[in-house]
Amino acid sequence: MNQISWNLQIFRQILKTCVDRRDLTTGKCLHAVYIKSVVPQVTYISNHFTLLYSKCGRLSAAGKAFAATAEPNVFSFNVMIAAYAKESLPHLARHLFDKIPEPDIVSYNTLISVYAERGDASPALDLFLGMRESGLGMDGFTFSAVITACNDDVRLVKQLHSSAFSGGFHGYASMNNSLISGYSKNGFFHDAERVFSEMGPVKDEVSWNSMIVAYGQQREGLKAMKLYQEMVRLDLYVDMFTLASVLSAFTSMEDLIGGKQFHSQLVKMGFHRNAHIGSGLIDLYSKCGGHMCDCRKVFDEMPDPDLVLWNTIISGYSLNEEFSEEALNFFKQMQRAGNFPDDCSFVCAISASSKMSSPSQGRQMHSLVIKSNIQSNRISINNALVAMYSKCGNLQEARQLFDRMPEHNNVSFNSMIAGYAQHGLGAESLILFEKMLEKKIAPTSITFVSVISACAHTGKVEDGERYFSLMKETFEIEPEAEHYACMIDLLGRAGKLDEAEGLICTMPYTPNVMVWGSLLRACRTHGNIKLAEKAANHCLHLDPSNAAPYVTMAHMYTVDRRWDEVSRVKKHMKDRSVKRRPGCSWIEIDKKIHSFVADDKSHPMREEIYGFWDKMWEKIKKAGYVPDLKWASVRDDCGVTEEEKETILRHHSEKLAVAFGLLSTTEGASLLVMKNLRMCGDCHNAIKVVSDVAKREITVRDCHRFHHFRQGQCSCGDFW
Ligand code: ZN
Numbered sequence: 001m002n003q004i005s006w007n008l009q010i011f012r013q014i015l016k017t018c019v020d021r022r023d024l025t026t027g028k029c030l031h032a033v034y035i036k037s038v039v040p041q042v043t044y045i046s047n048h049f050t051l052l053y054s055k056c057g058r059l060s061a062a063g064k065a066f067a068a069t070a071e072p073n074v075f076s077f078n079v080m081i082a083a084y085a086k087e088s089l090p091h092l093a094r095h096l097f098d099k100i101p102e103p104d105i106v107s108y109n110t111l112i113s114v115y116a117e118r119g120d121a122s123p124a125l126d127l128f129l130g131m132r133e134s135g136l137g138m139d140g141f142t143f144s145a146v147i148t149a150c151n152d153d154v155r156l157v158k159q160l161h162s163s164a165f166s167g168g169f170h171g172y173a174s175m176n177n178s179l180i181s182g183y184s185k186n187g188f189f190h191d192a193e194r195v196f197s198e199m200g201p202v203k204d205e206v207s208w209n210s211m212i213v214a215y216g217q218q219r220e221g222l223k224a225m226k227l228y229q230e231m232v233r234l235d236l237y238v239d240m241f242t243l244a245s246v247l248s249a250f251t252s253m254e255d256l257i258g259g260k261q262f263h264s265q266l267v268k269m270g271f272h273r274n275a276h277i278g279s280g281l282i283d284l285y286s287k288c289g290g291h292m293c294d295c296r297k298v299f300d301e302m303p304d305p306d307l308v309l310w311n312t313i314i315s316g317y318s319l320n321e322e323f324s325e326e327a328l329n330f331f332k333q334m335q336r337a338g339n340f341p342d343d344c345s346f347v348c349a350i351s352a353s354s355k356m357s358s359p360s361q362g363r364q365m366h367s368l369v370i371k372s373n374i375q376s377n378r379i380s381i382n383n384a385l386v387a388m389y390s391k392c393g394n395l396q397e398a399r400q401l402f403d404r405m406p407e408h409n410n411v412s413f414n415s416m417i418a419g420y421a422q423h424g425l426g427a428e429s430l431i432l433f434e435k436m437l438e439k440k441i442a443p444t445s446i447t448f449v450s451v452i453s454a455c456a457h458t459g460k461v462e463d464g465e466r467y468f469s470l471m472k473e474t475f476e477i478e479p480e481a482e483h484y485a486c487m488i489d490l491l492g493r494a495g496k497l498d499e500a501e502g503l504i505c506t507m508p509y510t511p512n513v514m515v516w517g518s519l520l521r522a523c524r525t526h527g528n529i530k531l532a533e534k535a536a537n538h539c540l541h542l543d544p545s546n547a548a549p550y551v552t553m554a555h556m557y558t559v560d561r562r563w564d565e566v567s568r569v570k571k572h573m574k575d576r577s578v579k580r581r582p583g584c585s586w587i588e589i590d591k592k593i594h595s596f597v598a599d600d601k602s603h604p605m606r607e608e609i610y611g612f613w614d615k616m617w618e619k620i621k622k623a624g625y626v627p628d629l630k631w632a633s634v635r636d637d638c639g640v641t642e643e644e645k646e647t648i649l650r651h652h653s654e655k656l657a658v659a660f661g662l663l664s665t666t667e668g669a670s671l672l673v674m675k676n677l678r679m680c681g682d683c684h685n686a687i688k689v690v691s692d693v694a695k696r697e698i699t700v701r702d703c704h705r706f707h708h709f710r711q712g713q714c715s716c717g718d719f720w
């Protein structure tokens with residue numbers, strides 16, 4: 001044996017150890033020695049340098065090592081393709097693949113996996129077919145990768161499943177695991193179960209975890225739990241992914257009690273301080289009833305929260321409207337702790353600002369996004385901003401942002417279409433919907449809620465009915481309770497109460513509170529007491545603690561002067577201790593929120609506000625406004641005078657908020673007022689006239705929609 005080949009063998013050994021250990025420092029020294037030495041190049045060694053750099057995340061060094069390989073073989077190419085795959089660079093991987101004189105199974109499998117990871121079905125499938133045509137053999141990994149790539153399309157999954165079995169590849173765990181997730185992702189749980197049970201001894205931890213996740217998606221927490229216990233019994237290795245899957249099963253079932261019991265097991269096992277598990281726990285508590293104290297406890301116990309954990313807690317708080325401010329506090333704390341927000345943090349923080357309905361907060365968030373220079377996945381941030389601007393009443397800004405977006409997806413369209421619908425701009429909403437179809441962006445169930453409600457708010461009954469059937473027939477979206485509620489609203493507003501009731505009878509499932517509530521509101525608008533009683537009874541049967549049906553019935557009986565009935569309703573409410581939510585309106589002035597209840601005397605500027613408003617009241621009455629005393633909702637038989645009724649009306653919360661807004665802003669500035677309940681008819685009339693007399697644009701967002709008052713008119717055209 002001569003000296004050089006002996007040295008080379010040692011060299012190979014050391015280099016291989018470096019690759020296994022990802023020891024970049026030693027590897028670099030070896031590389032320097034290798035380049036300077038007079039030893040002729042050995043492809044095997046060059047390949048291992050490429051491999052070392054790729055494993056250590058040095059893509060450009062890997063590329064140089066590959067380019068310097070004197071006689072690259074198929075292994076050299078495969079290593080470099082895998083390096084591109086690791087960095088999610090499918091174009092470069094493909095480019096290199098096309099240069100391989102004779103690609104082997106590994107080349108194909110690696111490239112198919114690149115596409116699989118991105119869910120890019122068609123190039124993966126093309127490669128798979130090309131492989132089959134070329135007569136090159138396949139293995140279980142080929143099938144595993146191509147099934148994962150196609151797992152959005154259950155028909156393809158089924159076809160691949162049967163060819164894998166006829167090819168004799170059923171013994172590959174990874175292939176079966178891809179099938180389990182492919183089936184469960186598409187709702188074919190029985191097929192997933194069958195694959196899992198037929199796997200027999202080849203099952204690995206991934207198979208168990210995938211099946212537990214599948215049960216979670218199917219809201220089968222007990223089955224998930226059983227499978228987990230089986231894993232423990234069989235002494236299989238249970239890792240944080242298994243535990244997180246069990247936890248997510250409880251979350252998706254909204255089973256707080258089961259989740260809590262599991263939490264205490266996790267504590268015993270010492271897993272509760274694991275960041276991955278911690279995220280799962282925070283998710284559980286925030287999604288199952290908003291137990292934010294528990295979320296907080298879990299978070300505080302984490303030794304060193306990472307970005308994912310921060311994002312989970314921000315998202316948890318932002319899910320619950322009352323905690324929006326807290327969500328923003330966490331967002332700030334996260335930055336103070338030295339973490340840079342990513343797009344997920346921004347999306348949650350923006351959504352929290354829009355729930356607070358604070359335009360200044362939202363705007364501040366937008367400028368933070370711009371300053372942060374965040375590049376990745378901007379579309380989700382832009383979508384959140386569009387939704388935020390429209391929820392904060394600034395539809396123009398929302399549309400400008402929408403138009404500036406480099407690309408759109410269904411969420412972008414959904415946000416903008418919903419924005420138009422809520423602002424009563426039904427025509428714009430429908431134009432945008434047609435544009436969405438033109439762009440071949442598939443509408444979702446949410447799109448149709450907005451589209452049908454846009455038709456309802458603009459009185460386009462026939463269009464609404466057409467879209468309702470289009471949704472099912474063309475887009476194969478099964479209408480949910482929300483769509484039925486919108487249809488009832490559509491028919492109800494147009495006075496077609498019988499048709500609305502008929503639709504409820506033909507619903508394929510039991511109508512819920514939302515559906516009956518919709519009918520009840522329509523009955524109130526059209527003064528149909530008989531049907532209203534029926535709808536209200538259904539509502540109360542389904543949710544006895546809901547005050548709205550009582551309030552509506554009391555109002556209708558009051559208008560009809562049926563005092564005994566009014567007393568009966570009020571007694572019922574009292575007996576069942578149902579409390580009416582007090583109406584509250586608020587307005588943001590100079591970044592501060594001022595809220596008002598009816599007849600509010602708590603504001604420090606109450607004297608000025610009432611003084612100003614009394615004068616404005618006389619002006620609008622001169623301009624033609626007539627107080628509509630029925631909205632005072634007091635009984636005529638209680639001896640309340642007309643004058644007293646007018647005073648009650650004059651001090652409604654939305655009027656006080658508008659008065660304060662006019663008083664505190666410069667002439668011509670527009671106002672945005674929010675209300676937690678539906679705006680009353682008299683306030684609607686009064687504010688219309690105010691917009692004309694005071695020459696202001698006033699927007700009121702109530703719990704259903706936006707009203708834009710301008711020059712004595714409202715954008716809803718009084719159709720609401
Ligand atoms: Zn009012």
Ligand code: ZN
Binds near residue numbers: 684707715717
């Ligand atoms: Zn209006």
